[in-house]
Amino acid sequence: MKDSIHIPFTKNHLVGTEIQFLKKTLTQSSLVGDGEFGKKCESWLNQHLDCHHSLLSPSGTAALEMSALLLDIKPGDEIIMPSYTFVSTANAFVLRGGVPVFVDIRPDTLNLDETKIEEVITPRTRAIVAVHYAGVACEMDEIKKITKKNNLYLIEDAAQAFLSRYKGKWLGSLGDLSACSFHGTKNISCGEGGALLINQKKFIRRAEIIREKGTNRSQFVRGEIDKYSWVEVGSSYLPSELQSAFLYAQLKQSHKITNQRLKLWNLYHEGLKQAEKEEKLTRPVVPSTCQHNGHMYYIILPSPKKRDQLIKALNKKGIQAVTHYVPLHSSPAGKKQGRTAGDLKVTARVSRCLVRLPLWIGIEKQIDWVLKEVIKAL
Numbered sequence: 489m490k491d492s493i494h495i496p497f498t499k500n501h502l503v504g505t506e507i508q509f510l511k512k513t514l515t516q517s518s519l520v521g522d523g524e525f526g527k528k529c530e531s532w533l534n535q536h537l538d539c540h541h542s543l544l545s546p547s548g549t550a551a552l553e554m555s556a557l558l559l560d561i562k563p564g565d566e567i568i569m570p571s572y573t574f575v576s577t578a579n580a581f582v583l584r585g586g587v588p589v590f591v592d593i594r595p596d597t598l599n600l601d602e603t604k605i606e607e608v609i610t611p612r613t614r615a616i617v618a619v620h621y622a623g624v625a626c627e628m629d630e631i632k633k634i635t636k637k638n639n640l641y642l643i644e645d646a647a648q649a650f651l652s653r654y655k656g657k658w659l660g661s662l663g664d665l666s667a668c669s670f671h672g673t674k675n676i677s678c679g680e681g682g683a684l685l686i687n688q689k690k691f692i693r694r695a696e697i698i699r700e701k702g703t704n705r706s707q708f709v710r711g712e713i714d715k716y717s718w719v720e721v722g723s724s725y726l727p728s729e730l731q732s733a734f735l736y737a738q739l740k741q742s743h744k745i746t747n748q749r750l751k752l753w754n755l756y757h758e759g760l761k762q763a764e765k766e767e768k769l770t771r772p773v774v775p776s777t778c779q780h781n782g783h784m785y786y787i788i789l790p791s792p793k794k795r796d797q798l799i800k801a802l803n804k805k806g807i808q809a810v811t812h813y814v815p816l817h818s819s820p821a822g823k824k825q826g827r828t829a830g831d832l833k834v835t836a837r838v839s840r841c842l843v844r845l846p847l848w849i850g851i852e853k854q855i856d857w858v859l860k861e862v863i864k865a866l
């Protein structure tokens with residue numbers, strides 16, 4: 489039987505202006521995408537993330553799929569990525585016939601191990617996907633060097649990294665293309681949503697076409713042409729004004745939300761310092777080059793058994809603590825579709841020993857209790 493949950497793992501956070509913006513959309517003549525709120529969100533992203541151009545999408549997954557289309561991924565093309573990531577990182581490329589090449593992660597940040605990338609590059613390699621786990625940046629200088637030297641594209645999967653920085657630069661502004669997610673579990677959300685950030689001018693026009701079902705409708709909407717038609721391969725990757733209005737309310741408060749989450753993250757981090765000293769667990773590592781966004785607080789236990797015992801003990805108290813990714817290289821589809829570079833030892837250990845603790849705005853008063861229960865259970 490399931491234990492009843494008093495403290496869920498995640499919870500919606502409303503900033504209060506969502507309803508006002510949603511109401512405003514109802515006075516507009518149309519709710520289709522690329523309207524007033526869609527444009528407002530995109531201007532906000534361009535300005536605040538320092539990216540060349542942004543296009544809202546229905547999800548982070550859709551933004552990754554658009555990236556694969558923009559890079560013209562063909563059957564057999566290889567894309568280097570961590571195995572310790574969400575399925576969409578790989579799926580987006582597999583949909584085009586691409587082959588994910590799974591590389592191990594670093595034991596500190598749990599991000600793609602940049603020292604293991606060059607050995608897996610082949611003449612079929614087209615791109616590297618840097619997934620910024622828990623909003624902490626990959627070692628971008630090194631990864632950029634590798635992409636430049638080998639003439640590869642760099643995609644940032646910044647789904648968890650909204651308003652995180654690397655050496656002062658916003659994540660999402662460093663790759664050729666980057667995917668953001670505004671899914672309900674993310675810091676800034678509109679239920680389901682995302683954005684493609686484009687940092688190379690050459691992709692902008694085709695990205696608009698891909699988003700608009702392969703047509704040049706965006707140019708038509710801007711009054712640049714008098715009728716639109718099918719000009720390229722594309723799909724339906726445009727969110728409606730309803731999603732954009734909700735998202736705009738959240739974007740306007742997003743720096744405040746990030747600071748609130750960072751405070752909660754720091755409470756966990758401070759509260760578990762002693763337990764780490766006693767070698768009961770390992771806390772997240774944030775290199776001095778990274779300014780993260782408080783997206784997730786996780787701990788790594790010394791063994792899978794201890795991890796499972798902790799989750800069970802917390803669940804019994806009504807605290808929802810959860811595991812994370814099943815490594816893609818060991819999943820049924822990953823085995824069929826991908827190629828694995830050697831033993832992914834860190835990935836295997838982390839996936840079996842990591843637990844994520846509840847973190848959402850409003851949990852402030854209960855964090856002490858969660859911490860007490862974690863320490864008791866250890």
Ligand SMILES: Cc1ncc(COP(=O)(O)O)c(C=O)c1O
Pocket residue numbers: 547548549550573574576577619645647648668669670671681682
């Ligand atoms: C690393 C990563 N990539 C991609 C995605 C997909 O984003 P979305 O759920 O918006 O499609 C997620 C979402 O959980 C994610 O965590």
